[in-house]
Amino acid sequence: MASSLLHAAVGVLLSCCLSYAVSDTGIYCPTTCGVADYLQKYKPSVEADLKYMENKLGEIANLTKGAQDTVQYMRDQSVKAQKSTPDSYLKSSSMLDDIIRFEKSIVAQEEQIYALQGILESNSKRMLDLKQMSIQLEQKCKEPCKDTVEIQEVKGKDCQDVANKGGKVSGLYFVKPQQAAEEFLVYCEIDNFGNGWTVLQRRRDGSLDFNKNWVQYKNGFGHLTPDDSTEFWLGLEKIHKLSTQSSIPYVLRMEMVDWSGVRKYADYSMFRVSPEQDMYRLTYAYYSGGDAGDAFDGFDFGDDASDKFYTSHNGMQFSTPDKDNDKYDGNCAQQDGSGWWMNRCHAAHLNGKYYQGGTYTEKDAGESGYDNGIIWATWHSRWYSLKETTMKIIPINRLTGGGQNAGVKQFGDI
Numbered sequence: 534m535a536s537s538l539l540h541a542a543v544g545v546l547l548s549c550c551l552s553y554a555v556s557d558t559g560i561y562c563p564t565t566c567g568v569a570d571y572l573q574k575y576k577p578s579v580e581a582d583l584k585y586m587e588n589k590l591g592e593i594a595n596l597t598k599g600a601q602d603t604v605q606y607m608r609d610q611s612v613k614a615q616k617s618t619p620d621s622y623l624k625s626s627s628m629l630d631d632i633i634r635f636e637k638s639i640v641a642q643e644e645q646i647y648a649l650q651g652i653l654e655s656n657s658k659r660m661l662d663l664k665q666m667s668i669q670l671e672q673k674c675k676e677p678c679k680d681t682v683e684i685q686e687v688k689g690k691d692c693q694d695v696a697n698k699g700g701k702v703s704g705l706y707f708v709k710p711q712q713a714a715e716e717f718l719v720y721c722e723i724d725n726f727g728n729g730w731t732v733l734q735r736r737r738d739g740s741l742d743f744n745k746n747w748v749q750y751k752n753g754f755g756h757l758t759p760d761d762s763t764e765f766w767l768g769l770e771k772i773h774k775l776s777t778q779s780s781i782p783y784v785l786r787m788e789m790v791d792w793s794g795v796r797k798y799a800d801y802s803m804f805r806v807s808p809e810q811d812m813y814r815l816t817y818a819y820y821s822g823g824d825a826g827d828a829f830d831g832f833d834f835g836d837d838a839s840d841k842f843y844t845s846h847n848g849m850q851f852s853t854p855d856k857d858n859d860k861y862d863g864n865c866a867q868q869d870g871s872g873w874w875m876n877r878c879h880a881a882h883l884n885g886k887y888y889q890g891g892t893y894t895e896k897d898a899g900e901s902g903y904d905n906g907i908i909w910a911t912w913h914s915r916w917y918s919l920k921e922t923t924m925k926i927i928p929i930n931r932l933t934g935g936g937q938n939a940g941v942k943q944f945g946d947i
């Protein structure tokens with residue numbers, strides 16, 4: 534018990550958290566400091582266990598000592614008896630039998646004593662190991678506690694606010710939108726011009742499965758890292774709180790990289806996501822620029838005259854495999870295995886399935902056979918899945934007067 538707890542504790546302590554999980558419940562995984570606190574909390578009970586074991590070992594040692602004394606006493610008595618017994622009596626067979634039996638029992642007792650001594654030694658060794666581990670842990674816990682994941686100290690209501698308040702580097706920051714009950718962690722992309730982008734979504738390498746349910750899309754999933762190396766969906770509730778907090782509207786920028794390394798973007802002004810009662814509906818005023826084309830406005834795939842109308846996204850509610858809010862008889866999100874502002878179904882789909890290499894087929898798309906990749910139809914075909922994406926927002930006034938280009942340059946740093 535004591536040893537297994539200690540082993541586990543050492544293991545946890547040494548494998549520190551390198552990133553923050555955006556979990557279903559919105560709880561982040563513990564930091565190194567958190568683990569240290571946990572160890573401190575359980576230290577007294579572990580020490581009590583150790584003390585208890587030490588006492589028990591002491592008792593065993595005493596018992597063994599007692600047995601040794603008894604054997605010694607019996608040996609002494611035997612010698613004495615041999616010396617004081619007349620020869621005639623020794624010849625008596627019954628007396629000899631007694632002595633032989635007596636000697637045998639001494640041998641048996643000695644064997645038991647050896648066995649006990651063996652156990653005692655191995656227990657003492659274990660005790661020593663435990664004590665050493667305990668000392669190691671104590672020293673570790675006395676070291677000044679520093680989180681492995683670096684979180685910047687500046688806070689704000691979004692990343693632009695953070696940048697305005699002196700946040701100079703990209704990384705993890707706590708933000709608290711005006712209507713939010715609690716602050717939460719975000720990745721802020723801050724460039725040399727003082728632009729502070731709040732990142733909502735990140736695809737990099739397909740390491741994160743985007744086939745999630747309503748609650749997961751609501752609360753967010755994946756991991757945030759200070760070096761922006763991991764995939765995540767920040768969560769609709771946070772996106773709603775961020776995008777609707779200010780009288781200054783936001784621009785949503787979709788940044789994408791294809792498998793040839795080409796980077797393109799599309800900007801949408803006055804981006805907002807409505808509250809959950811309205812199923813986190815997407816609205817924006819207009820496509821305000823970019824070289825990736827306006828896929829959010831739908832795309833004429835050539836299948837049907839109404840293609841463009843039914844693949845536009847402005848005004849759509851959010852759908853997940855378990856919550857169908859789309860304009861289709863079936864369930865787009867279920868067919869595609871993703872959450873998105875589905876129409877019937879899409880021309881832009883950045884939460885789609887990750888396909889290594891980009892090109893995929895109806896067969897690859899599985900049972901439904903529909904295009905379910907990471908799609909931006911005004912740039913690449915719907916049977917081409919993009920390599921990297923970023924969805925991020927910034928107050929609209931930052932993009933007037935050259936800020937826009939600065940943002941694109943910043944993207945080149947990845």
Ligand SMILES: [Ca+2]
Nearest residue numbers: 857861862863
């Ligand atoms: Ca439907």
